[in-house]
Amino acid sequence: MSEAVRLEDVHKSFERNEVLRGIDLALSEHEVVCLIGASGSGKSTLLRCVNLLEPIDRGRIVVEGQEVTAPGVDLNAVRRRIGIVFQAYNLFPHMTVLRNVTLAPREVLGLSRAEAEAQALELLGRIGLADKRDDYPDRLSGGQQQRVAIVRALAMRPQLMLLDEVTSALDPELVAEVLNLIRELAEGGMTMIIATHEMSFARDIANRVCFLDAGVILEEGRPEQIFSAPREERTQQFLARITEAGRL
Amino acid sequence: MNDPGRASRILGGGAGRSTAIATASTLVVFGAIALIVVTSTGWPEVKQAFFNWDEFTYSFPKVLRALKLNIEIFLIAEVFILIFALAIAILRGLPGPVFFPVRLLATAYTDVFRGIPTILVVYLLGFGVPALQLSGVPSSELFWGTASLVLVYSAYVAEVYRAGIESVHPSQDAAARSLGLTRAQSLRFVVVPQAVRRVVPPLLNDFIGLQKDTALVALLGPVEAFREAQIISASDFNYTPYVVAALLFIALTIPLARFTDWLIARERKRRLAGGVR
Numbered sequence: 001m002s003e004a005v006r007l008e009d010v011h012k013s014f015e016r017n018e019v020l021r022g023i024d025l026a027l028s029e030h031e032v033v034c035l036i037g038a039s040g041s042g043k044s045t046l047l048r049c050v051n052l053l054e055p056i057d058r059g060r061i062v063v064e065g066q067e068v069t070a071p072g073v074d075l076n077a078v079r080r081r082i083g084i085v086f087q088a089y090n091l092f093p094h095m096t097v098l099r100n101v102t103l104a105p106r107e108v109l110g111l112s113r114a115e116a117e118a119q120a121l122e123l124l125g126r127i128g129l130a131d132k133r134d135d136y137p138d139r140l141s142g143g144q145q146q147r148v149a150i151v152r153a154l155a156m157r158p159q160l161m162l163l164d165e166v167t168s169a170l171d172p173e174l175v176a177e178v179l180n181l182i183r184e185l186a187e188g189g190m191t192m193i194i195a196t197h198e199m200s201f202a203r204d205i206a207n208r209v210c211f212l213d214a215g216v217i218l219e220e221g222r223p224e225q226i227f228s229a230p231r232e233e234r235t236q237q238f239l240a241r242i243t244e245a246g247r248l
Numbered sequence: 249m250n251d252p253g254r255a256s257r258i259l260g261g262g263a264g265r266s267t268a269i270a271t272a273s274t275l276v277v278f279g280a281i282a283l284i285v286v287t288s289t290g291w292p293e294v295k296q297a298f299f300n301w302d303e304f305t306y307s308f309p310k311v312l313r314a315l316k317l318n319i320e321i322f323l324i325a326e327v328f329i330l331i332f333a334l335a336i337a338i339l340r341g342l343p344g345p346v347f348f349p350v351r352l353l354a355t356a357y358t359d360v361f362r363g364i365p366t367i368l369v370v371y372l373l374g375f376g377v378p379a380l381q382l383s384g385v386p387s388s389e390l391f392w393g394t395a396s397l398v399l400v401y402s403a404y405v406a407e408v409y410r411a412g413i414e415s416v417h418p419s420q421d422a423a424a425r426s427l428g429l430t431r432a433q434s435l436r437f438v439v440v441p442q443a444v445r446r447v448v449p450p451l452l453n454d455f456i457g458l459q460k461d462t463a464l465v466a467l468l469g470p471v472e473a474f475r476e477a478q479i480i481s482a483s484d485f486n487y488t489p490y491v492v493a494a495l496l497f498i499a500l501t502i503p504l505a506r507f508t509d510w511l512i513a514r515e516r517k518r519r520l521a522g523g524v525r
Contacts, residue, residue: 051426080428090423094442103437104427156427 003065004029004191005050005160010059012042012049019045021215022059027160027193032186034202034223035195037212038238043195044087046212047162050193051084064159080108083153084162087169089145091137091152097124098133101152109156116155123151127181143174147181154185161185163194199242203227211235296486303488307480311492314476315500318462321390321472325397325462326455333402337409338435354406361403367464370396374468393465401458408450412443449515452508456501463497473497 004027012020019042027033035043048054050061052068052075061069068078092100101120105111111119124130127147129140137145146166153161163182167175179201186192186205196202202209203223210220211232219232230236285291339347340354361369373396378387386392416439424434466475473496477489 053422053426076425076428076430079426082426084426086419086423088419090419092420092423092438094445104429107433107437108428152427
């Protein structure tokens with residue numbers, strides 16, 4: 001299997017606060033990696049760096065063989081190939097669902113309106129929301145909004161998807177519909193890096209789980225190993241806290 | 249405005265009994281003021297000079313006709329202000345050290361033109377630039393008067409736009425950029441449309457100011473409503489035409505003022521509804 005993305009010694013600081021302290025991570029195509037770890041361990045920052053929403057201070061990021069952190073790389077071209085979905089959905093509130101999904105394909109990929117809408121309706125149909133095409137996002141439930149946000153990213157036909165705690169803002173009864181969609185993507189072979197607090201989901205879907213602690217990947221392995229027999233003490237403590245909170 | 253409930257809501261009152269109380273107290277207050285004015289020693293002279301009915305009916309159509317120029321100035325200036333101010337607001341928001349000089353210029357612009365009294369800008373541009381006798385540069389007083397208003401009001405409106413742009417959460421820009429949209433595309437499709445929706449009420453407020461400041465162009469010579477009133481007043485030795493001009497300016501601004509109130513009320517209702525959901 002060929003390599004989809006590779007991070008080498010990635011460092012990132014905000015002011016004096018070093019959030020990422022040397023991340024090394026590589027994904028093969030079709031691989032799903034889940035990032036777990038406490039809030040503030042650097043999961044979101046890591047994803048934002050891969051998508052070049054945050055410039056990194058040191059290290060390299062290579063996507064499909066191209067070093068995207070090299071000087072002179074067209075950031076917009078890189079972002080086109082990488083989809084990201086945020087915790088707070090970040091749909092465009094002044095646009096209908098259909099316009100949310102067709103904006104980037106039309107303006108960035110240059111699809112015609114008919115092409116973009118056909119593709120968007122196909123995707124919306126797959127998640128059962130085609131009838132919401134003319135609604136504004138605030139008419140939709142959180143779960144529906146997040147699924148539209150995922151579809152909006154998919155409409156760019158990305159080679160890699162980054163999911164940043166996409167269920168954390170949802171009411172518990174709406175989590176499943178979003179997780180099921182992500183599961184379908186994984187089954188369809190989408191390469192994904194998923195930051196999540198849903199441990200049973202991570203165990204279920206991930207090919208590999210990485211435990212982030214204080215800006216480094218402290219431990220990584222197959223989900224059975226991480227969740228059943230974590231080696232590092234910090235990993236054990238984290239999982240114990242999660243178990244106490246009833247999240248595992 | 250035929251619905252009295254709506255009218256009182258817009259003016260900040262209640263319905264039914266409170267409307268009656270509002271009406272009564274209004275009558276008392278205004279009645280008292282009128283009584284004081286009418287019984288004052290100088291009232292007969294003031295009445296003759298400012299509220300002469302013959303003078304009123306004579307000057308009204310003339311001033312009204314002249315008001316057409318104010319409306320033209322307003323409409324033309326408005327279009328340029330909307331475009332020019334948005335450009336300045338966007339330039340002021342450009343990120344990174346490369347654009348520092350641009351940001352500096354945009355900031356200096358808003359500082360300077362909000363700092364100079366409008367009347368001075370009208371004088372300096374209206375008398376100064378034509379005096380240079382540059383070829384290819386218009387020398388019309390009307391042109392420079394309108395240009396002065398555009399320059400001054402663009403500084404205010406640019407700040408209104410900027411506040412709107414900054415009120416759009418950065419996550420919206422992040423979402424747009426993450427889809428591969430360029431910075432310009434993100435501004436055009438995502439940030440500016442949301443910003444403009446939010447600033448429509450304060451923007452209209454500035455335009456209410458602009459409507460009456462069109463009278464400043466008269467200082468350069470063009471005969472608009474104020475200047476027309478001045479001319480009639482000077483020949484008839486009577487101030488009633490000024491009262492006519494004042495009433496016409498009020499009549500001109502009231503529709504826009506009520507429209508602004510209505511927009512604010514609608515926006516608040518929409519927000520509250522969104523908050524409950």
